[in-house]
Amino acid sequence: MNRRPIVSAFYFPNWHVDPRNEKYHGTGWTEWRVAQYATPRFEGHEQPKVPLWGYEDEADPAVMEKKIAAAADHGVDNFTFDFYFFEDGPYRERCLNEGFLKAANRDRMTFSIMWANHDHIYSHPGSYWKPAEPVWRGDVSVETFRKCTDYCIEHYFPQPNYLRINGALHFAIYRPWNIIKEMGGIEIFQRELAAFRARVEAAGLGRLWLDLPADGFAAWEHIEDAGAPLQMLGADSSFAYSWGYRDTFPAEEYQPWAEKNIRNQARFMEKLSVPYNPVAAPGWDSSPRTVQSDMFDNIGYPFGPVVIGSSPARFEAALRRISELMERENAGPMVNLSCWNEWTEGAYLEPDTKSGFGYLEAIRNVFGVTPR
Template identity: 25%
Template structure:
């Protein structure tokens, strides 16, 4: 079983972040400034032994890989930020490519949104616009990715590198670009590329052409949130529309589109129960899993919190999801949120409260499904 964890590279300083957020900004800034917003709210999250690491230090990546391998995490899926030839946060994965001692399978996910202030601020100003261009720009991007695809650590299926696109629906001339990349892959000795997509929006759009994609990753917990709330709040939303309309007509106040503030609180158990009863809608589906979720460190006084997460619950649900990956989805891959999304509460790395228990939960869940690599090796060797 290949558990592949999404990996955020924003734990090192870059000039752009210094300008936009202040000198020395990394994701740790958001993590450190977090505060509890209600009684029992687990914030701030603190890494074990104050390990506020710098990803430009290869010893950090060696430590991460050691933890991953010891506990059955198969590989990392690195987020990749490419804006028509301009890149952000590329140094950790470039270092990974150059250092053959970092011996863990990996793949790349193109986080192809505009870079805005919305993720940490009320201001939605675009800082770098995402432009896709035509064949010359597509070729330039492919040439940058090619050394990764050729690396023997890169995750492939039947000789085809696995490449994830976060939000395909944003790409103009999507099919033309993907067809051209397939052509370039064959010209460079590959049988092709296995494209996967990640975001719920592409999956839920009507009349979506996903014919170029081999896989649809059920990125969790957003899929579970959608399933849980798509009908639950339908009536409440209708009432809210009527109330807003009345206020506008009565008091001549334009308040449409205003999102109420505060923290949205959900049950960790409810989300996981939604995940483990999900039935794949087609054979392209790759199941997902999540450690925890709390994005208030990024959002300040707003955000979403899934309450009640513990390593014991995570172990229980993941054990079931591994079994379902094999028996229901008929897949050998499961994508995990996340390795190190500290400011969104999704991290496997040890913290002060739970130590290494979430990592140990993965190992135990794999062992109980006879899927842990060391167990398989011992069994096969007698």
């Protein structure tokens, strides 16, 4: 590997108390309760997953300091926070505002924003009857887009450790194709993105680095069709949030799952007309987000195939394959890890009682550590 990429982990912020969550789940609720009450859903299924550090409050700066230290010590350079902003304002933001940004060692890492612009679904847990019932809509109007981006310009982009790529502020959007539909066309979204860039520059913050996923603009089998809209919107790079291709129910082995998805990452790099930031996943298991007393059938998220047989050694092997992809001409500047802490989707790097720091050590073994 001639150049070390930015190693970034997506961060899912639902492990602190939030007023919206309390409205639907009761006072003091966090998603740790979902993780704690997970049960095995088939023979050989390993649940619950238990955090080595316990069920801590991520909005506590002292807790976040522990996360930052572990990440930085093991080669994770950046947290890309899943950021939720609806027409009436932000959601789940205390983790970032009160935890990360007030941590004494925050300068050991950078951070950036990925706007998770999707409906909030009742999957904590989802029932067999209504497995992914929308609780409130995530529609993005022109007004909501401007409010969200202005919020980021005011609160996050000026932070001294906000991630810059080639001097430009990294900003990702989870489902830009949703915004196109909700705004009424790609030309309107294109105009709003241009105005967003202009507001960033007018604030004296320089240029914006726009990171947009490709897989919603085109089927994975024809990902090259995503090139035109990505270029039209001025994307600086492209990404995918995680791995797909979970074909065997109730369980699929990690190694063949990784093989399929690493080949897919290589194809994205080959076919896309903008640089692509590959992603690596330590696992997948959304079964904790199902009502545990319901039957476990393949009826759609959060029900569905579970990845089994993951280990730090197998994850490290996958990371080595991903690192080789970074030699390709169309490789972007980042390697994304999915995720730092999505415990109830079986996608986490934080230490647990089974593997300890093994998954973090795998990252350090492959990418080393960036001195700070």
